[in-house]
Amino acid sequence: xxxxxxxxxxxxxxxxxxxxxxxxxxxxxxxxxxxxxxxxxxxxxxxxxxxxxxxxxxxxxxxxxxxxxxxxxxxxxxxxxxxxxx
Amino acid sequence: xxxxxxxxxxxxxxxxxxxxxxxxxxxxxxxxxxxxxxxxxxxxxxxxxxxxxxxxxxxxxxxxxxxxxxxxxxxxxxxxxxxxxx
Numbered sequence: 646x647x648x649x650x651x652x653x654x655x656x657x658x659x660x661x662x663x664x665x666x667x668x669x670x671x672x673x674x675x676x677x678x679x680x681x682x683x684x685x686x687x688x689x690x691x692x693x694x695x696x697x698x699x700x701x702x703x704x705x706x707x708x709x710x711x712x713x714x715x716x717x718x719x720x721x722x723x724x725x726x727x728x729x730x731x
Numbered sequence: 732x733x734x735x736x737x738x739x740x741x742x743x744x745x746x747x748x749x750x751x752x753x754x755x756x757x758x759x760x761x762x763x764x765x766x767x768x769x770x771x772x773x774x775x776x777x778x779x780x781x782x783x784x785x786x787x788x789x790x791x792x793x794x795x796x797x798x799x800x801x802x803x804x805x806x807x808x809x810x811x812x813x814x815x816x817x
Contacts, residue, residue, distance in 0.1 A: 647766070653773070665774075668774070668797065668798070671797055672776075672793055672797060675793075675796055675797065677778060677789065677792075677793055678778055678779045679776055679777070679778045679793070680733070680777045680778060680779075681776075681777045682774055682775065682776055682777075683774070683775040684772065684773070684774055684775075685772070685773040685775070686770065686771070686772060686773070687739070687770070687771040687772070687773055688751075688754070688768055688769070688770055689768065689769040689770075689771070690758075690765055690767075690768055691765070691766045691767045691768075692763060692764055692765045692766060693764045693766075703763065706763075707758055707761075707763055707765070710761055711754065711757055711758060711761065712754070
């Protein structure tokens, strides 16, 4: 079955995010009273799996192997609609 | 009041995303049967505003001016908890 999963990858708390700092400063420079910014990347994957459990398992492996760096990133996996098709 | 908004920025459909293509190919190379990948960036902003309407208005302006490029990106704004504090 075709499954669709959304993997959200964000920096662990305590890890510096210079890109977010730059964006915050740029927003303040443009006149916005922005206190803090956190960034995350979202990957929407479509892949074949036997079951929901198998799909979550595969998405976890893909995250650990490629999408996230487990040393600095936290990731979160959400199956969309359980399945995306067949 | 302090508001928290989540701005999701993704490429408009039809715009090529070579980074996503590279990730898809890398996943396939690693043995995952991944059909498609879509990427998005999420910014979690914390800023002061007078009301929810004003907060959405400000987040829209920030998205248009800095976070997204309206020519190639779609963006979506979601207020989290209505307000994040006071």
